[in-house]
Amino acid sequence: MPLETALLGYAGLALFAAVRGRTPHRRVEPPFLTSRPAMRIVGIVLLSLSLVTAFTRYGPYQGMVAWLGLLSLSGIALVLLLSWWRVGAVAMWLPAAIVGLSLALVKAVTAA
Numbered sequence: 001m002p003l004e005t006a007l008l009g010y011a012g013l014a015l016f017a018a019v020r021g022r023t024p025h026r027r028v029e030p031p032f033l034t035s036r037p038a039m040r041i042v043g044i045v046l047l048s049l050s051l052v053t054a055f056t057r058y059g060p061y062q063g064m065v066a067w068l069g070l071l072s073l074s075g076i077a078l079v080l081l082l083s084w085w086r087v088g089a090v091a092m093w094l095p096a097a098i099v100g101l102s103l104a105l106v107k108a109v110t111a112a
Contacts (some may be wrong), residue, residue: 004107005054005067007100010074012046014093015039017082046097047071053104 019039054067081089 002054002066004100004103005050005057006070006074007096007103008046008050008053009067009071011048011079011093011097011100012043012047013071013075014090014096015043015046017078018090018093019043031052036108044105046100050078057107086107 001085016039049068050071051063054070055063058066059064078089081092
């Protein structure tokens, strides 16, 4: 299962959810990122990396379908966690990104 694609997608979506807080008392600051533009940029980079991992694993045509499906599953997991534990759901972006990047690097090294 392409776990790295789902984890990187979750991390990117969690950062977008942190930026989206409309009022200051409902906004959750993720660890290590405090400015909203930085959260947006890192979220875009993580979503782009998840797209690249899906393309390298499945090719350009099936990769897009797999990426959309895994991104949807990551979004569902994020929404369920946000409704139950808002701070933890946003704070999980960093472990998800680290594990996702580690898995992607291991697969890249073993494939070469």
